[in-house]
Amino acid sequence: MRFVSPLLKRVVYPVLAKAGVFRRSAGEGLAVVTYHGIRPVGYDPIDPALDGNLVSADVFRRQLRLLKANYSVITPDEMLGWLGNRREFPPRSVLLTCDDGLLNNLTEMLPILEEEQLRCLFFVTGASAGDKRGTLWYEELFLTFLRAPSGHFAISCEGIDVAGDLGARGQRLAVWWNFVKRLSQISAEGRYTFIQHARDQFGVNDPGNSADVDDPASRRFKLLTRPELQRLAAAGMAIGAHTLSHPMLSQAPHDVAWAEIAQSRTRLEVALEKQVWALAYPFGSPDSVTTDVLAMAKKAGYQAAFLNFGGGLGVELPRYAIPRIHVTAEMSLSEFEAHLAGFHAFLQRRAASSAQVNFQTARD
Numbered sequence: 001m002r003f004v005s006p007l008l009k010r011v012v013y014p015v016l017a018k019a020g021v022f023r024r025s026a027g028e029g030l031a032v033v034t035y036h037g038i039r040p041v042g043y044d045p046i047d048p049a050l051d052g053n054l055v056s057a058d059v060f061r062r063q064l065r066l067l068k069a070n071y072s073v074i075t076p077d078e079m080l081g082w083l084g085n086r087r088e089f090p091p092r093s094v095l096l097t098c099d100d101g102l103l104n105n106l107t108e109m110l111p112i113l114e115e116e117q118l119r120c121l122f123f124v125t126g127a128s129a130g131d132k133r134g135t136l137w138y139e140e141l142f143l144t145f146l147r148a149p150s151g152h153f154a155i156s157c158e159g160i161d162v163a164g165d166l167g168a169r170g171q172r173l174a175v176w177w178n179f180v181k182r183l184s185q186i187s188a189e190g191r192y193t194f195i196q197h198a199r200d201q202f203g204v205n206d207p208g209n210s211a212d213v214d215d216p217a218s219r220r221f222k223l224l225t226r227p228e229l230q231r232l233a234a235a236g237m238a239i240g241a242h243t244l245s246h247p248m249l250s251q252a253p254h255d256v257a258w259a260e261i262a263q264s265r266t267r268l269e270v271a272l273e274k275q276v277w278a279l280a281y282p283f284g285s286p287d288s289v290t291t292d293v294l295a296m297a298k299k300a301g302y303q304a305a306f307l308n309f310g311g312g313l314g315v316e317l318p319r320y321a322i323p324r325i326h327v328t329a330e331m332s333l334s335e336f337e338a339h340l341a342g343f344h345a346f347l348q349r350r351a352a353s354s355a356q357v358n359f360q361t362a363r364d
C-alpha cells in the first residue's frame, strides 16, 4: 500500500472526489471517524509522529461541513439505538468520535461542534474521571527518547532492562515503540517511574507542568479533568471509555487488561452519573488487541467497542471490533472522502491479499 499511496493521494483521490465518484459509489451502513483533537493556535508541532493526529481548526470545520452536506452525521444516541435494534441507519451515516480526552477537545473542538450543531463520542481515560490533571504516558516517553542524547544507552528500572542505540529519528521512533509495548506490561505508576528514571539518566527536562489552560502546550498535552469532562457531557457530547491508563492491551497481563477495561467504565459512570456504553481500544491498531481483549469488552458490559483502522461506509460492524477511519493532519479532503466511501479500506484489503498471494507464491 505504501508504494501506491502518494499517487492515490495526489492524483487519483482528488480526481475521483471532484467527479463525485466517492459519493455516488459510497456503500450503505455506517462510517466511524476518529479524531484526536485540534492543534491549538500557538503550538508548534514537534514531530509528525507525535502531533500528526491533531488537525487544524480550519480542516476540522471543512470536514464537518463536507459531512453535513453529503452524508448523514448521526448522534452517539442514534448509534446506541441501532445497537439495540431500535433503528436503522439513514443513508451514508457517519459517527464522529475523538480519542484520549486532551484539553483541546473542550477548548478548541467543542466550540466548532456546537457551531456546526453536531455531536461527537469522546473516548477518555480514567485520568479524566479525577481532579488531578494528567498527561499521556506514551507521549511523555516519546519526548524523552526524541530529546535524549545520541549514543548507546542501557536502562534498568521497574524490572525492565533494555539496552540500545539512539541516533537518527527513525531509530528513536523504533526504540520508543518498543518501550511502549514493554511498558504496557507494567502498572501505570511503574510507567511514570520508568519515564522519570529515563529523563534523569538522559538529562532530559520534564516538559513542565503549567496549570494555565490558556497555554497552547497545556491544551496540546494535558488531559481533561473531571469538571471539564462534565462540561463536555453537559454540552450534549457522549463520553466513552478509553481504559484507565492507555496501555497496549494486547501486551498487558490478563488481570491488568481486565481492570483497565472494566474499571474505566465504572469510574466514568460515577464521575458523570451516566451510563457509559462504548469503549475504544488504546492505539486501536490490529496488534493492540487480541480475541481475549475483545471478549473482555463484552463481559465488562459495553454495548460496543471500537478499533482505529479499516473504517469506511459498511454494514459489517462487529460489535466489539467496529472499524474506524483514523483522521490525520496530513489527510486531504479528497483522501478523507476516499476513506469515508470505503475505497481506501478496500484497496488496503486488496493490497494485503495480494501481498499474501506473493508470499505464498514465494514459499511454493
Ligand SMILES: [Zn+2]
Residues within 6 Å of the ligand: 099, 100, 242, 246, 282, 283
Ligand atoms: Zn488513544
